[in-house]
Amino acid sequence: MTRPPLAAVPSGPVVVPAAVRALAGDDVVTPVWRNELGGVTFRLDGADGTRFAKWVPAGTPEIDLPGEAERLAWVGARAPVPRVLAQGSDDDGTWLVTRAVPGRSAVEPRWVADPVTAAVAIGRGLRALHDALPVASCPFTWAVEDRVTNAHARLARGSGPHEWFPEHRSLPVAEATSRLDDPPAVDRLVVCHGDACVPNTLLHDDGAFAAHVDLGSLGVADRWADLAVAAWSTEWNYGPGYDGHVYAGYGVDPDRERIAYYRLLWDLS
Structure with a gap:
């Protein structure tokens, strides 16, 4: 197969959306993954541990972060998945914040x-x-x-x-x-x-x-x-x-x- 992965670790500068900056507070923000539709996942490292913030630009119906939050809540403790901490949107995009899981x-x-x-x-x-x-x-x-x-x-x-x-x-x-x-x-x-x-x-x-x-x-x-x-x-x-x-x-x-x-x-x- 010659087709490259559809998503990858960012290889260049990444603009951190204002919403992610606000969610991070004093945490260190590191972009860790970019999907093929322009969404980026950021790691937020702070005194209270590590969180991950997924952000997708407005007008990206292929990625349903509110729906993912519902699914994670339904899975709950039945299987090892991230715990939802926050979910929201503004004119620029939508985000989902979860607690880091081991691994x-x-x-x-x-x-x-x-x-x-x-x-x-x-x-x-x-x-x-x-x-x-x-x-x-x-x-x-x-x-x-x-x-x-x-x-x-x-x-x-x-x-x-x-x-x-x-x-x-x-x-x-x-x-x-x-x-x-x-x-x-x-x-x-x-x-x-x-x-x-x-x-x-x-x-x-x-x-x-x-x-x-x-x-x-x-x-x-x-x-x-x-x-x-x-x-x-x-x-x-x-x-x-x-x-x-x-x-x-x-x-x-x-x-x-x-x-x-x-x-x-x-x-x-």
């Missing part, structure tokens, strides 16, 4: 240098999340039908193969949409993370799973909606050949049909 992102150099350990832990962490959260009482969905509708809407607005991952660029649009309209049967419904990529898994220094972050799309769906993309993301961050370790850590054999479908759905939606 370091699986995309940090320590784990890029040990991708097998990290990939196994990513799989184990995803299995732990899926086993811990109750489907029956989850008020959120990540349904295929909604995501396919979104994919069709994006295509109607001019999205196309030039924006897709290399694996899918040779597909005619009509064939790609036909495949999306014919999803495989559900294997197992779980409460999915919704963005279970490498950077959103935190690991302890011994290589054990620690926590998940960035749960703004959390909702009920087939477990392969998470698994397919979690394993795929190891290629973007570690290089090829580590996806199997994610499946092994989860405790499941690769399901090629569902993997292909959910990767295409991710790409187009």
Whole structure:
């Protein structure tokens, strides 16, 4: 795969929004992550510990920070996720402040240098999340039908193969949409993370799973909606050949049909 990660640690100067400055007070503000839509996550280090402030510019409907706050509150103590401290918005953007949780992102150099350990832990962490959260009482969905509708809407607005991952660029649009309209049967419904990529898994220094972050799309769906993309993301961050370790850590054999479908759905939606 030749496409670079869609988000990364900022490599140049970052303007700190006024709202984040106000939230930080006397804390030291460090930009730690920039997403592909212009949102930035800042670490706030102060006498009372470490917080993280996620900020997205106004007019970015793809990132729903109020919705993420609701999802984190619902997860609560059922799984290791950040605790919400504040959430708000102004004319410039929207923010979400959370308490730091133990662990370091699986995309940090320590784990890029040990991708097998990290990939196994990513799989184990995803299995732990899926086993811990109750489907029956989850008020959120990540349904295929909604995501396919979104994919069709994006295509109607001019999205196309030039924006897709290399694996899918040779597909005619009509064939790609036909495949999306014919999803495989559900294997197992779980409460999915919704963005279970490498950077959103935190690991302890011994290589054990620690926590998940960035749960703004959390909702009920087939477990392969998470698994397919979690394993795929190891290629973007570690290089090829580590996806199997994610499946092994989860405790499941690769399901090629569902993997292909959910990767295409991710790409187009």
